[in-house]
Amino acid sequence: MGANATTFVPSYTSGEVLTAANLSVTNSGIPVFADSTARDNSFGGTGEKALAEGQFAYLEDTNTTQYYDGATWQSVGVAPGLVFITGASFTTVSSVSLPAATFSTTYRNYKILFEVTATSASGGTSIRMRAAGSDNTTSNYRQMETGITQANSTSNNARDNVSNWEGMSGPIAMDVFSPQATNVTHVIGGYTNSNPFSIIGRTLNGIFVATTSFDSMSFICGSGNFTGYYRVYGWADA
């Protein structure tokens, strides 16, 4: 229990002589408790305030600030669902690998934003899953995409039993499902090929069909080198 933690929230009677301890608790602002049990035991007893709507509390064990809404305790400043993990810019390289252990047991699913802002030659970006510093080059990748050009022509793309997910360009946004789990890995997202001669919008549905655990992913330039940036986020479970 921390130095500011309390085990009661006092209530005073008319004419009562207050001690320094009484005043310390009263002047402490939001009362601090070791946990929810200490919080609940600090209201309504002899010499304690009755719990009522608007009461605040801080819990040391979960590092959360709460308020009482008249029926239950609610948390303030709930943790975001999408948590930044890593990101970087890259310049005139032929391949980019996310840092080792980008995918971990901390999160099951991930959001990745990857944008190529310049390339030295035409050619899309290919993606391979990665583990322990090596790309997985087995023929376990499957890829299904529906697309359309700016001229309203269909531009689908499908590949089966290949060694990568290929052909993406421009900004790519995708969710990666269970890469770290020993499980089939799925990616679902989309991208916009912003080549001025061939503007195409496509969905991205990719499967790595083997049950392999990955800790990273590589983006490989289809030809020459590329420049851009990426960001990786984890989807919180709660």
Added chain:
Amino acid sequence: MTKKLIQDGHEVREMTATELAEYEQLQTELAATEAAKAAKAVARQAVLDKLGLTADEAAALLG
């Protein structure tokens, strides 16, 4: 042998021999994929020419 750069995490370095071999193999696969797509497009256009249809007319016909 042409050296290629990889950004591995936050470090930029030359590809290892293994990485370079994988990269070059991938380029070969991608070139084959593109060639197959181009051949398919040529074959499709040849059929359209025989039928006297444009690509948009064929799309409208096939839904």
